[in-house]
Amino acid sequence: MKEVILVKLGEMVLKGQNKNAFETILIKNIRRRLQSLGEFKVEAAQSTIYITPMDDFCDIDEIEEKVGKIFGIVAYTRACIAEKELGKIQEAAAEYLENELLTAKTFKVESKRSDKKFAYSSPEISREVGGYLLSKFHHLKVDVHNPDVTVRVEVREKGAYIHPNPKEGAGGIPVGTGGKAAILISGGIDSPVAAYMLARRGVQLTAIHFASPPYTSERAHDKVVRLLDKVHDYAGRMKMYTVEFTKIQEQIRDNCPEELATVLMRRFMMKVAQRVAEMEECKALITGESLGQVASQTLHAIACTDAVVTMPVFRPLIGTDKAEIVKLARKIGTFDISIEPFEDCCTVFTPRHPRTKPTVHVLEAAERKLDVEGLINECLENLNYIWIE
Ligand code: ATP
Ligand code: MG
Numbered sequence: 001m002k003e004v005i006l007v008k009l010g011e012m013v014l015k016g017q018n019k020n021a022f023e024t025i026l027i028k029n030i031r032r033r034l035q036s037l038g039e040f041k042v043e044a045a046q047s048t049i050y051i052t053p054m055d056d057f058c059d060i061d062e063i064e065e066k067v068g069k070i071f072g073i074v075a076y077t078r079a080c081i082a083e084k085e086l087g088k089i090q091e092a093a094a095e096y097l098e099n100e101l102l103t104a105k106t107f108k109v110e111s112k113r114s115d116k117k118f119a120y121s122s123p124e125i126s127r128e129v130g131g132y133l134l135s136k137f138h139h140l141k142v143d144v145h146n147p148d149v150t151v152r153v154e155v156r157e158k159g160a161y162i163h164p165n166p167k168e169g170a171g172g173i174p175v176g177t178g179g180k181a182a183i184l185i186s187g188g189i190d191s192p193v194a195a196y197m198l199a200r201r202g203v204q205l206t207a208i209h210f211a212s213p214p215y216t217s218e219r220a221h222d223k224v225v226r227l228l229d230k231v232h233d234y235a236g237r238m239k240m241y242t243v244e245f246t247k248i249q250e251q252i253r254d255n256c257p258e259e260l261a262t263v264l265m266r267r268f269m270m271k272v273a274q275r276v277a278e279m280e281e282c283k284a285l286i287t288g289e290s291l292g293q294v295a296s297q298t299l300h301a302i303a304c305t306d307a308v309v310t311m312p313v314f315r316p317l318i319g320t321d322k323a324e325i326v327k328l329a330r331k332i333g334t335f336d337i338s339i340e341p342f343e344d345c346c347t348v349f350t351p352r353h354p355r356t357k358p359t360v361h362v363l364e365a366a367e368r369k370l371d372v373e374g375l376i377n378e379c380l381e382n383l384n385y386i387w388i389e
Helices: 016-037 060-067 086-096 098-103 122-136 190-200 218-235 246-255 258-279 299-306 322-332 360-367 372-381
Strands: 003-009 040-045 048-053 073-082 106-113 149-156 159-163 167-171 180-184 204-211 238-244 384-388
Touching (some): 003 016, 016 048, 073 086, 086 122, 098 149, 180 190, 180 258, 190 204, 204 218, 218 384, 246 258, 258 299, 258 360, 258 372
Parallel strands (some): 106 149, 180 204, 204 238
Antiparallel strands (some): 003 073, 073 159, 149 159
């Protein structure tokens, strides 16, 4: 039986004249995301996108799994295409939805006829298909208000599409419609979730990771790459920059008050990140900070961190609890990687008693002991990047 995937567009259908641009980007994203699974025809008609596999060997489960992670889609479903004859439609519905109908107690049929040449009206199609299914599945009852399964039949130009209840899509708006931003990514639980949340709002990501070899290892770096691989399932391809941060951390350790070390380090991170972001034409920075989570994430500390950059800094997790973040991390598949025990540059030189209410004045005084610009430039000269794709 010939199968296709039907995709319902999300919020973007509301966007007036931007709609076409959004739809074009979504179609491009779908094509790119499915590339590794074979050849597809992807086309839009009446707020629905049709994904038709061109090869017979395509695994429809794999396609569904990928489609379920593409932003801009509110719902999607597999469907079979039957010939436009009532008898064929009845048989196809019984065969194609056998598993769903066997496990359901109640059902209804909903039909739509956009091909007005088809001899039966929508109510007639529903009645005829419903009657046939009742004769085949004796345990079933019709429930028009709250059925376990809704059998949907759409008679269109090219055939009759038959499908079950649609699945919930990833929501959001298509990646690439909302500009670019740079995510500061650590190996922790929070920053991959923050990346996911901004990608969900249409933002294309560039990742920036700070490493401090030899204090941090190659395996810690590899962990971040694997985290971004998971984020990539939702966010699409992205560049990952690695900034070598060792010298800055050593200089802070050797020249500045210990209790200020973390916030000083974070101010450096933000400055370097902004410079990399500008190179990449990103319009904002993103972090995984959550208010009060640790000493460097108090209101005072965040104000001091923000003071060194001019770009907007998005902190999508700022008002969330750890438990909520963990739930999302599990959903997007990053949690198990995040909890692997590798060192992060943030944890290497952690002060014993970090200052929770630093002031810009005190931090600037500490920074005067350092060649701030020189250190930042050195980082930028030694940048490395790879593509996550
Ligand atoms: P967790 O809190 O689960 O350990 P985290 O990613 O939030 O993970 P924090 O130490 O809380 O780590 O750091 C706060 C934020 O600072 C991170 O969300 C991330 O955006 C940024 N950050 C921390 N360490 C790094 C790093 N090594 N490279 C890039 N960004 C980092
Ligand atoms: Mg954190």
